Amino acid sequence: MKTALSFAMDFGAYAIKGGTKYYAWLLFLAFFILVGSYTAYIQFTQGLIVTGATDQITLESFFASFVFTAHVAAAAVLVVAPGYLYHRKDMKELAVIGEIVAMVFVATGITFVLFHMGRPDRTWHIIPGLGYMNFPNSMLAYDTIVLNVYLILNSIGVVYILYKKYIGKFEAKQLAIWFRPIVFLAIAWGPLIHIVTAFVLASNARVGTWATAVLPFAFLSMAGASGPALIVLIFLLLRKCTKLEINDSVINLMTTIIAWSLGIIILVFAAEIFTLLYPGTEHADSLRYIMFGHNGLNHYVLWFWGVILALVGSFAALLFSKVRHSYDRWLPLVCVVVFVAILMEKPMVLVFPAFSPTPLGEYTEYHVTMIEFFNVLFVWAIGFLSLTLILKGAIGILTGEVRHDKSSAASQSGA
Amino acid sequence: MSEEKNEKMQDADEVVQGRRDFLKHVCTSSAAALVAATTPSEAVDNASNPDADVTVAEFFQGHFLLMSEEEKLQAIARLEKRYSAQYSKKTTVSNAPAPDGVLFGYALDISKCIGCRRCVHACVKENNQSRNDPEVQWIQVMKMPKGNIAFTADQLDKGYPEKSEFGDYGVQVGGNAYKTAGLSTEDAQNYYNDELVPDKDFFYMPVQCQQCEKPPCVKACPVRATFRDHAGVVLIDYNWCIGCRMCQLACPYHARRFNWGEPHLPAEEMNPKTHYFGNRPRMRGVMEKCTFCAQRTREGRNPACQEVCPVGARKFGNLLDPDSDVRRVLATKRVFRFKEEAGTYPKFFYYIG
Numbered sequence: 001m002k003t004a005l006s007f008a009m010d011f012g013a014y015a016i017k018g019g020t021k022y023y024a025w026l027l028f029l030a031f032f033i034l035v036g037s038y039t040a041y042i043q044f045t046q047g048l049i050v051t052g053a054t055d056q057i058t059l060e061s062f063f064a065s066f067v068f069t070a071h072v073a074a075a076a077v078l079v080v081a082p083g084y085l086y087h088r089k090d091m092k093e094l095a096v097i098g099e100i101v102a103m104v105f106v107a108t109g110i111t112f113v114l115f116h117m118g119r120p121d122r123t124w125h126i127i128p129g130l131g132y133m134n135f136p137n138s139m140l141a142y143d144t145i146v147l148n149v150y151l152i153l154n155s156i157g158v159v160y161i162l163y164k165k166y167i168g169k170f171e172a173k174q175l176a177i178w179f180r181p182i183v184f185l186a187i188a189w190g191p192l193i194h195i196v197t198a199f200v201l202a203s204n205a206r207v208g209t210w211a212t213a214v215l216p217f218a219f220l221s222m223a224g225a226s227g228p229a230l231i232v233l234i235f236l237l238l239r240k241c242t243k244l245e246i247n248d249s250v251i252n253l254m255t256t257i258i259a260w261s262l263g264i265i266i267l268v269f270a271a272e273i274f275t276l277l278y279p280g281t282e283h284a285d286s287l288r289y290i291m292f293g294h295n296g297l298n299h300y301v302l303w304f305w306g307v308i309l310a311l312v313g314s315f316a317a318l319l320f321s322k323v324r325h326s327y328d329r330w331l332p333l334v335c336v337v338v339f340v341a342i343l344m345e346k347p348m349v350l351v352f353p354a355f356s357p358t359p360l361g362e363y364t365e366y367h368v369t370m371i372e373f374f375n376v377l378f379v380w381a382i383g384f385l386s387l388t389l390i391l392k393g394a395i396g397i398l399t400g401e402v403r404h405d406k407s408s409a410a411s412q413s414g415a
Numbered sequence: 416m417s418e419e420k421n422e423k424m425q426d427a428d429e430v431v432q433g434r435r436d437f438l439k440h441v442c443t444s445s446a447a448a449l450v451a452a453t454t455p456s457e458a459v460d461n462a463s464n465p466d467a468d469v470t471v472a473e474f475f476q477g478h479f480l481l482m483s484e485e486e487k488l489q490a491i492a493r494l495e496k497r498y499s500a501q502y503s504k505k506t507t508v509s510n511a512p513a514p515d516g517v518l519f520g521y522a523l524d525i526s527k528c529i530g531c532r533r534c535v536h537a538c539v540k541e542n543n544q545s546r547n548d549p550e551v552q553w554i555q556v557m558k559m560p561k562g563n564i565a566f567t568a569d570q571l572d573k574g575y576p577e578k579s580e581f582g583d584y585g586v587q588v589g590g591n592a593y594k595t596a597g598l599s600t601e602d603a604q605n606y607y608n609d610e611l612v613p614d615k616d617f618f619y620m621p622v623q624c625q626q627c628e629k630p631p632c633v634k635a636c637p638v639r640a641t642f643r644d645h646a647g648v649v650l651i652d653y654n655w656c657i658g659c660r661m662c663q664l665a666c667p668y669h670a671r672r673f674n675w676g677e678p679h680l681p682a683e684e685m686n687p688k689t690h691y692f693g694n695r696p697r698m699r700g701v702m703e704k705c706t707f708c709a710q711r712t713r714e715g716r717n718p719a720c721q722e723v724c725p726v727g728a729r730k731f732g733n734l735l736d737p738d739s740d741v742r743r744v745l746a747t748k749r750v751f752r753f754k755e756e757a758g759t760y761p762k763f764f765y766y767i768g
């Protein structure tokens with residue numbers, strides 16, 4: 001118990017220690033949390049009327065952002081899996097970073113869902129026993145289960161590994177007997193949260209563009225691109241700013257995953273565009289609306305082509321070995337482009353335009369309000385603040401700077 | 416219905432008000448603030464709230480269908496107390512069950528409908544929808560162009576005809592017949608503002624909840640707040656709905672409406688004869704839709720939209736009774752279901768009389 005307390009204390013103390021740039025980053029996030037607390041208060045007192053959502057376009061930026069967080073959370077297994085499934089030595093040490101990313105992003109996603117709900121105060125209605133969960137009928141019930149289980153699995157993984165390393169008893173071969181199944185379950189669970197999230201959308205008869213069997217594949221490939229893009233950025237940053245050792249081979253593996261995930265995304269888009277546009281039935285209406293606009297409504301057209309251009313361009317760029325190995329210049333740039341393109345694809349291509357035409361033939365455009373925008377930033381800021389602090393503490397433990405036994409900590413950090 | 420964006424932007428006064436509220440509440444603990452913030456703010460802020468216990472008890476109440484008889488009576492009494500105080504008039508909340516041996520059905524004659532939208536407004540009046548900013552309407556009337564397109568010979572080569580050795584009239588995109596005609600949502604006008612109806616070049620098709628036999632909304636609801644009663648009507652427990660809008664996403668008829676903000680129902684326009692699953696006033700953040708006027712039809716009366724129709728285009732009745740209006744329509748007229756391909760088997764039928 002005492003050890004657990006000192007673990008929490010040492011972890012926290014190390015997490016809030018840093019240079020000027022570190023504090024500037026925390027302050028930057030704190031600003032959005034401050035503004036966001038006010039806009040969130042407005043939303044929770046006045047209702048979702050302060051967002052741009054309507055009966056015609058019923059999902060707002062919160063739900064779109066939730067889908068994106070599920071991308072990144074699911075993709076974090078790509079860091080965990082090589083170490084545990086393929087016994088790659090260079091990855092095994094870093095697996096915990098993947099689990100931290102998964103844990104934080106799935107929690108951020110759940111927060112987005114709370115912002116999406118009209119009555120967040122009634123969330124308890126879905127807890128079985130206390131309320132009533134419409135299982136196994138409702139896809140949202142499945143999603144609630146898989147997201148929460150994923151959060152728990154990853155939290156256990158993170159706390160267990162870091163604690164073991166903290167007390168200096170982390171031996172890969174001597175892990176508790178219950179731990180290995182949890183890690184493997186978490187690896188399998190990553191794609192699962194994503195497939196279920198895709199089915200939450202694909203199960204709706206109203207929205208024709210989502211009623212496609214390629215949606216889970218599109219989601220998984222976008223996860224494979226956006227998640228590792230963020231992870232490469234984190235790794236490059238950690239390598240530069242901390243003593244944590246990350247081999248080039250790790251970055252290269254991630255880059256390969258990004259490149260071929262982008263390849264699959266392009267194939268999925270092409271397949272979808274062909275299958276809809278060639279027969280040109282009513283199912284193509286929504287796609288035509290995104291690609292070319294409808295009677296002067298062309299809010300999404302530039303976004304669509306912009307996203308396509310960014311994805312194809314990034315794929316082409318990553319085919320050059322010069323770009324892939326330009327760790328301080330081109331690679332981070334491509335990663336930022338991939339991350340932002342897929343982030344923006346969610347609301348502007350996947351979610352909002354899919355609602356036009358409505359079942360009664362209406363075409364509408366979605367306009368994000370300022371309050372909604374700051375609420376989205378609020379949740380992101382909380383997410384990135386947690387990510388920063390937890391990663392910082394974890395680095396301290398991984399590099400040996402934070403140890404229960406203070407004397408060995410000194411000798412290890414010297415080594 | 417609809418919430419155009421500009422209607423939704425709150426004006427500067429409300430922002431100032433919100434800021435004042437914020438400062439007022441900022442000292443309370445975060446948990447208390449969440450409960451206070453998400454209970455109906457009118458009930459909390461206004462002195463009209465009978466007592467805070469009502470709000471708290473309502474917060475903890477379970478699904479109405481899963482309550483004991485005693486809990487149901489308590490819940491009803493609570494609501495009657497709150498509504499009576501809030502709207503300053505004696506309000507009754509009925510808990511009448513659906514009649515046994517009945518399956519409600521509806522039939523609408525699209526050849527008779529003149530698009531006057533009296534049904535739309537009678538529905539709003541009867542069912543206590545939000546009246547302004549925004550007005551919530553459960554029935555939407557589509558105005559569709561008749562198939563009377565001006566076909567002309569000089570348009571034969573218009574558009575983008577495909578040129579080939581078989582002639583220039585292969586696949587023609589654009590030109591004469593490249594328009595929608597007849598029953599199609601594609602060129603339907605849902606917000607027409609005509610002085611006089613009917614417009615002779617158009618026909619009209621009102622759409623409301625189709626009371627599907629296999630409702631996708633019921634399947635999608637994660638907490639079973641929406642369900643189908645034994646008379647075949649899909650209802651919502653407004654106090655159980657969590658506002659996730661999965662039902663709205665699932666509905667292929669655009670029949671469900673969400674209370675995006677606090678509903679504005681002036682006390683003098685409020686209909687005090689209500690039903691728990693029907694027209695009792697709703698709160699912010701919950702779904703609502705046509706219930707075939709549960710408060711009326713469970714007592715053997717006709718829905719408001721059926722009563723008000725000036726041309727007798729609407730028929731309502733018991734599908735189990737071979738002599739009912741609906742059954743007679745089904746037996747003798749050319750009947751169809753809207754979006755039959757959605758596979759939901761509506762009990763709302765359209766016919767050509």
